[in-house]
Amino acid sequence: xxxxxILGSTGSLGRQALQVISDNTDLYSVVSLTAHHNEQLxxxxxxxxxxQCWGLSSTxxxxxxxxxxxxxxxxxxxxxxxxxxxxxxxCIEHNIDIALANKEALVCAGQLIMSMLQTSSSRLIPxxxxxxxIWQCLQGTDCAPSAITLTASGGAFVxxxxxxxxxxxxxxxxxxxxxxxxxxxxxxxxTMFNKTLEVLEARWLFNVPIDRINIVVHRQSIVHSLxxxxxxSTLAQLSYPDMRLPIKYAxxxxxxxxxxxxxxxxxxxxxxxxxxxxxxxxxCVNLCYNPIYNNGLMPTVLIGANExxxxxxxxxxxxxxxxxxxxxxxxxxxxxxxxxxxxxLDSIYEAYNYSKQYAMQL
Numbered sequence: 102x103x104x105x106x107i108l109g110s111t112g113s114l115g116r117q118a119l120q121v122i123s124d125n126t127d128l129y130s131v132v133s134l135t136a137h138h139n140e141q142l143x144x145x146x147x148x149x150x151x152x153q154c155w156g157l158s159s160t161x162x163x164x165x166x167x168x169x170x171x172x173x174x175x176x177x178x179x180x181x182x183x184x185x186x187x188x189x190x191x192c193i194e195h196n197i198d199i200a201l202a203n204k205e206a207l208v209c210a211g212q213l214i215m216s217m218l219q220t221s222s223s224r225l226i227p228x229x230x231x232x233x234x235i236w237q238c239l240q241g242t243d244c245a246p247s248a249i250t251l252t253a254s255g256g257a258f259v260x261x262x263x264x265x266x267x268x269x270x271x272x273x274x275x276x277x278x279x280x281x282x283x284x285x286x287x288x289x290x291x292t293m294f295n296k297t298l299e300v301l302e303a304r305w306l307f308n309v310p311i312d313r314i315n316i317v318v319h320r321q322s323i324v325h326s327l328x329x330x331x332x333x334s335t336l337a338q339l340s341y342p343d344m345r346l347p348i349k350y351a352x353x354x355x356x357x358x359x360x361x362x363x364x365x366x367x368x369x370x371x372x373x374x375x376x377x378x379x380x381x382x383x384x385c386v387n388l389c390y391n392p393i394y395n396n397g398l399m400p401t402v403l404i405g406a407n408e409x410x411x412x413x414x415x416x417x418x419x420x421x422x423x424x425x426x427x428x429x430x431x432x433x434x435x436x437x438x439x440x441x442x443x444x445x446l447d448s449i450y451e452a453y454n455y456s457k458q459y460a461m462q463l
Contacts, residue, residue, distance in 0.1 A: 106177065108176060114283070176189070182205055186206055201227055202348075207301075210449055232303060249303055250328075251303065254320060255378070258273075267420045296386050297385055311389060385425050397440065401453050430463055
């Protein structure tokens with residue numbers, strides 16, 4: 102039985118992870134649970150799963166680290182932001198496997214994390230549907246990919262004009278046509294900022310240069326990513342859009358165990374389409390390709406600025422199109438401050454907090 106610490110148990114992914122665990126009580130045991138602020142739901146989960154350790158990170162940030170310091174086999178990291186970094190580093194130092202759905206960790210500290218993994222027996226298995234798809238395509242081959250293609254649904258506003266995008270309300274931006282996700286990742290998906298994070302994450306996970314990582318809009322959300330090899334072959338992973346599948350895969354890796362999940366029936370799929378993202382209407386999608394923004398501490402700056410932009414959009418202080426404007430202004434202004442700075446935990450936290458302060462001033 103695999104002993105698990107679930108970080109972020111009350112969010113959308115956390116609830117789906119616990120559903121997978123409930124369907125397989127003979128395979129998994131919940132040792133630790135943490136939530137950000139939803140104390141009522143956390144208490145219900147504690148009553149159901151009887152963990153040895155639990156806590157709210159909004160009142161005690163140390164609970165994330167405490168959760169992984171128990172007798173566990175795997176940490177399932179489903180939190181947003183960078184607060185889970187000390188817990189991730191502890192797991193690597195103590196040879197504990199990590200199932201990772203947190204984009205920010207590798208975006209901000211990818212160089213540090215991947216370097217540490219080289220001297221650890223800890224395995225880092227991605228849960229994001231795109232990165233899980235790539236991981237699955239690479240199993241059974243010793244060949245490095247020559248290129249990676251990340252798919253994007255395009256979000257709820259994929260066909261909106263620039264003018265119409267300026268009228269999008271915070272309530273509208275909470276919806277997504279394909280996936281059931283938390284509010285922050287749903288908004289990031291609708292601005293396509295999440296694709297910038299996924300490119301920056303993929304370059305560390307799979308050791309592929311950013312200029313060989315492509316993005317295509319795939320509205321059906323059936324193909325979750327593609328991997329191309331030197332001989333011209335391209336492999337893809339296909340499934341219905343259901344996050345329980347990559348969660349189950351990460352929990353069971355390296356084997357595939359029976360899952361109570363819907364299996365893809367290609368006869369019901371009328372067509373699969375792919376198109377280039379419209380960077381004119383969704384400029385956040387291209388932030389990852391700007392060499393000023395994709396190295397050192399600048400990805401951390403992007404994340405900090407985006408957090409403030411999301412907040413101000415929800416408060417109706419800026420419109421949808423100004424989310425990119427604010428991120429770009431902050432990153433441009435802070436480039437000279439952070440270029441050449443070593444990436445450490447301390448410098449990541451400093452850049453993250455300062456970029457948020459600067460964004461609030463703007």
